[in-house]
Amino acid sequence: MAKNKDIVMSVQGLTKVFKSGILNPEYTVAAKDVSFHIEKGKIISLIGESGSGKTTVGKLILKLINPSEGKIIYKGKDIAEINDKSETQNYYRRVQGIFQDPFATFNPLYRVDRVFDLIFDSFDLDYEDKDKAIRDALYDVNLNPDRTLGKFPHQLSGGQLQRLLIARALLMDVDVLIADELISMLDASTRIGVLNLLVESCKKHGMSVIFITHDLNLGYYISDKSLIMYKGRLVERGDTKKIYENATHPYTQMLFEAVPEIGERWDPDEEFLPEQVVDDVNDFYQNNKGKGFVEIEEDHSVLFSDQ
Amino acid sequence: MSENILEVKNLKAYYDILKGQVKAVDDVTFNLKKGEILGLAGESGCGKSTLASSFISRKKPLKYISGEVDLVGNKIMEMSEKEFKKLRLSTISLIPQYALDAFSPTKKIKTYIADLARQHGIKTDKKFFNKVKERLDLVNLDESVLNRYSIELSGGMKQRVIMVISTILDPEFLIADEITSALDVSSQRFVATMLANLRDLGIIKSSIFITHDLSILYQIADRIMIMYAGNFAEIGPTDEIVDNPRHPYTRALIDSLPKVGIQYKDKRLSGIDGTPPHLLNIGEGCRFRHRCPYAIDKCEETPQREQVAEDHYVSCWRWKELGSDLSGQK
Amino acid sequence: MAKDFWAKHENLYYALTNKKVIFGLTIVAIVFLLAAFGPLIAQYEYDEYAGQGYLPPSSDHFFGTTIDGKDVFTRTVHGLRSTLLVGAVAGTIATLIGCIIGFVAGYYGGTIFDELLMMLTNIFVVMPQLALLIVIAAFLEVRGTFVMAVIVASTAWPWTARAVRSQTLSLKNQEYVSLSRISSISVSRILREDIASNMFSYVFMVFIQQFNGTMLATVQLEFLGLGPTKGISLGLVMQNAVNWNGIQLGMWWWAIIPGLILTILITALYFVNTGLDAAFNPRLREM
Numbered sequence: 001m002a003k004n005k006d007i008v009m010s011v012q013g014l015t016k017v018f019k020s021g022i023l024n025p026e027y028t029v030a031a032k033d034v035s036f037h038i039e040k041g042k043i044i045s046l047i048g049e050s051g052s053g054k055t056t057v058g059k060l061i062l063k064l065i066n067p068s069e070g071k072i073i074y075k076g077k078d079i080a081e082i083n084d085k086s087e088t089q090n091y092y093r094r095v096q097g098i099f100q101d102p103f104a105t106f107n108p109l110y111r112v113d114r115v116f117d118l119i120f121d122s123f124d125l126d127y128e129d130k131d132k133a134i135r136d137a138l139y140d141v142n143l144n145p146d147r148t149l150g151k152f153p154h155q156l157s158g159g160q161l162q163r164l165l166i167a168r169a170l171l172m173d174v175d176v177l178i179a180d181e182l183i184s185m186l187d188a189s190t191r192i193g194v195l196n197l198l199v200e201s202c203k204k205h206g207m208s209v210i211f212i213t214h215d216l217n218l219g220y221y222i223s224d225k226s227l228i229m230y231k232g233r234l235v236e237r238g239d240t241k242k243i244y245e246n247a248t249h250p251y252t253q254m255l256f257e258a259v260p261e262i263g264e265r266w267d268p269d270e271e272f273l274p275e276q277v278v279d280d281v282n283d284f285y286q287n288n289k290g291k292g293f294v295e296i297e298e299d300h301s302v303l304f305s306d307q
Numbered sequence: 308m309s310e311n312i313l314e315v316k317n318l319k320a321y322y323d324i325l326k327g328q329v330k331a332v333d334d335v336t337f338n339l340k341k342g343e344i345l346g347l348a349g350e351s352g353c354g355k356s357t358l359a360s361s362f363i364s365r366k367k368p369l370k371y372i373s374g375e376v377d378l379v380g381n382k383i384m385e386m387s388e389k390e391f392k393k394l395r396l397s398t399i400s401l402i403p404q405y406a407l408d409a410f411s412p413t414k415k416i417k418t419y420i421a422d423l424a425r426q427h428g429i430k431t432d433k434k435f436f437n438k439v440k441e442r443l444d445l446v447n448l449d450e451s452v453l454n455r456y457s458i459e460l461s462g463g464m465k466q467r468v469i470m471v472i473s474t475i476l477d478p479e480f481l482i483a484d485e486i487t488s489a490l491d492v493s494s495q496r497f498v499a500t501m502l503a504n505l506r507d508l509g510i511i512k513s514s515i516f517i518t519h520d521l522s523i524l525y526q527i528a529d530r531i532m533i534m535y536a537g538n539f540a541e542i543g544p545t546d547e548i549v550d551n552p553r554h555p556y557t558r559a560l561i562d563s564l565p566k567v568g569i570q571y572k573d574k575r576l577s578g579i580d581g582t583p584p585h586l587l588n589i590g591e592g593c594r595f596r597h598r599c600p601y602a603i604d605k606c607e608e609t610p611q612r613e614q615v616a617e618d619h620y621v622s623c624w625r626w627k628e629l630g631s632d633l634s635g636q637k
Numbered sequence: 638m639a640k641d642f643w644a645k646h647e648n649l650y651y652a653l654t655n656k657k658v659i660f661g662l663t664i665v666a667i668v669f670l671l672a673a674f675g676p677l678i679a680q681y682e683y684d685e686y687a688g689q690g691y692l693p694p695s696s697d698h699f700f701g702t703t704i705d706g707k708d709v710f711t712r713t714v715h716g717l718r719s720t721l722l723v724g725a726v727a728g729t730i731a732t733l734i735g736c737i738i739g740f741v742a743g744y745y746g747g748t749i750f751d752e753l754l755m756m757l758t759n760i761f762v763v764m765p766q767l768a769l770l771i772v773i774a775a776f777l778e779v780r781g782t783f784v785m786a787v788i789v790a791s792t793a794w795p796w797t798a799r800a801v802r803s804q805t806l807s808l809k810n811q812e813y814v815s816l817s818r819i820s821s822i823s824v825s826r827i828l829r830e831d832i833a834s835n836m837f838s839y840v841f842m843v844f845i846q847q848f849n850g851t852m853l854a855t856v857q858l859e860f861l862g863l864g865p866t867k868g869i870s871l872g873l874v875m876q877n878a879v880n881w882n883g884i885q886l887g888m889w890w891w892a893i894i895p896g897l898i899l900t901i902l903i904t905a906l907y908f909v910n911t912g913l914d915a916a917f918n919p920r921l922r923e924m
Contacts, residue, residue: 121822220569
């Protein structure tokens with residue numbers, strides 16, 4: 001069990017239901033009853049496919065949307081109670097995010113430098129020379145400042161934009177970083193450089209990262225802990241290695257089966273249908289009715305039933 | 308036995324723009340054997356999609372410069388648009404990169420299929436739709452899908468519909484461009500395996516599977532070809548490429564892939580510093596030399612394509628001497 | 638010095654150097670000049686019997702004469718002025734109302750405000766515009782320019798409201814707005830830099846569309862004799878030409894020229910709109 005003082009942020013029973021329409025409302029449960037801790041300096045992979053709720057969890061932690069139920073505790077306080085301007089500013093000084101689509105993250109009317117200007121305007125960043133700090137940060141993520149600064153977003157590639165956003169986050173030296181599909185647009189060879197940089201930053205500055213991804217292999221490579229989400233529920237949680245060696249929830253098992261590995265070939269006789277997992281999960285929940293979320297070994301918990 | 312469906316010799320296709328020429332496909336030579344799934348891998352901007360475009364539809368500003376492309380005896384670069392049209396969908400078919408986005412949100416799937424078929428001169432009678440239903444069943448889609456709208460289908464399901472349409476005339480040769488990239492992991496496996504199945508069932512004879520994801524190619528490709536910045540780097544049987552790569556870029560690419568059960572704290576992966584060069588008016592020489600740990604002066608000269616073994620070729624001046632350095636543990 | 642100005646107002650630079658915009662604006666300028674100065678150089682009064690009827694264009698009568706000898710040029714330029722005025726005022730009113738309703742509905746998207754406003758908008762959208770206009774206009778015995786403008790605007794604003802609302806809604810959810818939020822940027826700065834700036838060009842273009850629409854609606858009413866009760870208007874000139882069989886009698890200068898000017902104006906405005914789209918959206922610019 002992690003000592004309390006190592007825990008930077010605690011997510012408890014987080015639930016988010018979206019309502020659309022007033023007169024005939026439709027409800028979508030984006031996330032339900034998600035609980036986990038974020039320890040200092042550790043990287044957590046939040047793994048799930050589209051519709052799993054992983055981005056929603058990221059947005060909730062970034063206070064872009066409010067939870068329907070549950071709380072997020074940071075520095076002993078429920079962040080839902082952070083309302084006034086300076087408290088919010090303090091929160092964002094230490095909690096930042098990188099969004100999924102780099103093209104959408106930049107306002108197309110302004111040059112890319114603006115994202116740096118914004119943080120220098122709002123926060124008291126401890127740098128003597130702003131321009132040098134930005135240039136250094138760009139070099140760290142393998143970007144040439146002369147070829148990227150001063151340009152408009154549409155003039156740069158998705159990979160360059162993504163790296164700019166990473167540089168921005170690293171400049172701020174935060175406690176918690178939500179990285180949503182951080183490297184999806186980067187090539188295999190560049191990805192590793194960026195990931196390694198991320199891990200080093202965590203070690204050096206004690207930054208914690210929630211690495212939202214659908215790429216199990218990358219998640220495995222850099223994370224200490226893993227969270228697997230399926231249809232809004234947290235289905236498996238714990239030490240990354242333990243989950244890999246002892247994947248218990250049928251959805252987790254399916255993920256590991258589906259991922260292509262170099263060195264291991266898929267069994268050509270095995271019939272693999274993505275639709276199958278829905279039945280498998282339902283059967284699993286039926287067979288384990290009432291059990292709920294159970295710790296099956298130290299630092300490894302599984303959702304046995306969804307009631 | 309190894310009859311070639313496609314023979315490409317010294318193909319050059321550039322983008323003609325105001326500022327000059329973007330040498331997107333520069334002197335590429337390779338063969339596609341009958342019954343083979345050839346993986347075409349490389350990072351963004353390496354020219355793999357351009358290669359596909361240069362076969363099927365050369366739209367401005369893409370311009371064919373030189374080289375030959377022989378598709379089952381047809382010299383397609385010399386053909387007129389009209390002649391080539393007869394080959395489309397029946398002999399050569401392409402699933403383009405953003406095909407998933409091409410569905411009209413206001414048309415039912417069956418309307419979409421019928422429109423597409425008519426565009427290619429196929430009669431959309433009962434026989435046709437029976438065949439479509441058979442194929443849908445093959446990809447595990449119920450025929451009710453025909454009456455649905457594209458927004459009702461998941462990405463994986465849409466991709467399967469596209470596979471059905473693209474192969475409805477049993478083409479000799481299918482080019483699949485990034486058909487798994489936008490999909491969830493579970494669909495990726497299904498779609499990639501389906502491509503191999505289509506080949507096994509004889510619905511398609513051969514295929515070029517373009518993707519940046521080497522691990523998927525490892526699963527279903529017979530041979531893998533690596534391109535870098537518009538140049539041909541290496542081609543060879545899948546296991547050879549993965550275990551005994553001869554090109555420094557191939558090695559670096561393989562090294563940068565996370566392996567089963569290896570974490571950062573166990574063994575750090577290394578990427579490649581720097582970024583690919585700009586292809587605008589690019590000069591001679593190996594395009595990888597600025598990032599290559601083994602670069603020497605000779606690399607200023609464009610390397611020749613040399614044979615390593617049967618079906619295994621590489622474009623690197625130093626492949627022979629580096630042989631043992633690259634393979635095995637780093 | 639000039640270069641610095643352009644560097645800061647890049648959008649303006651692209652707007653003014655875009656070929657479509659230049660072409661369109663030139664034509665629009667010509668038409669406006671015609672409306673502004675035409676009546677000053679016209680030798681006659683628009684109701685005056687200026688000469689013989691049936692006369693084709695000449696140096697005396699630039700656009701010829703009507704069947705009963707009134708100068709077509711004079712009638713056209715005076716009518717143009719009136720029509721442009723009504724169209725412009727109506728367009729402005731419609732855009733203003735549409736923007737306010739659209740912005741509020743979009744900002745409070747998903748709440749009861751939004752639903753109510755949209756219900757209101759939908760009611761107006763469903764009403765047949767021309768029929769309503771005819772009824773209102775016919776009811777009023779005296780119709781001045783401003784009244785005409787209000788009447789036309791009353792059925793034109795829903796389109797703007799919907800367009801602005803959807804734009805606001807989508808902008809609100811843009812990830813760059815989220816980035817600004819987590820960069821702890823003040824709400825007013827976000828509204829200004831992220832939302833309004835991306836809306837300004839949109840609203841500007843919406844206005845141009847509205848202007849086109851209101852112009853056409855105005856001409857339609859005038860054509861039916863429901864234009865301003867006093868004075869001449871473009872639609873009225875065209876109506877006369879049709880009523881007096883101008884076309885059958887081969888009086889092309891009377892039947893076609895006024896309508897042609899209107900068509901040219903509207904087309905030119907569309908050109909300007911398309912060109913501006915490229916100017917305001919960096920991605921569409923020719924690099």
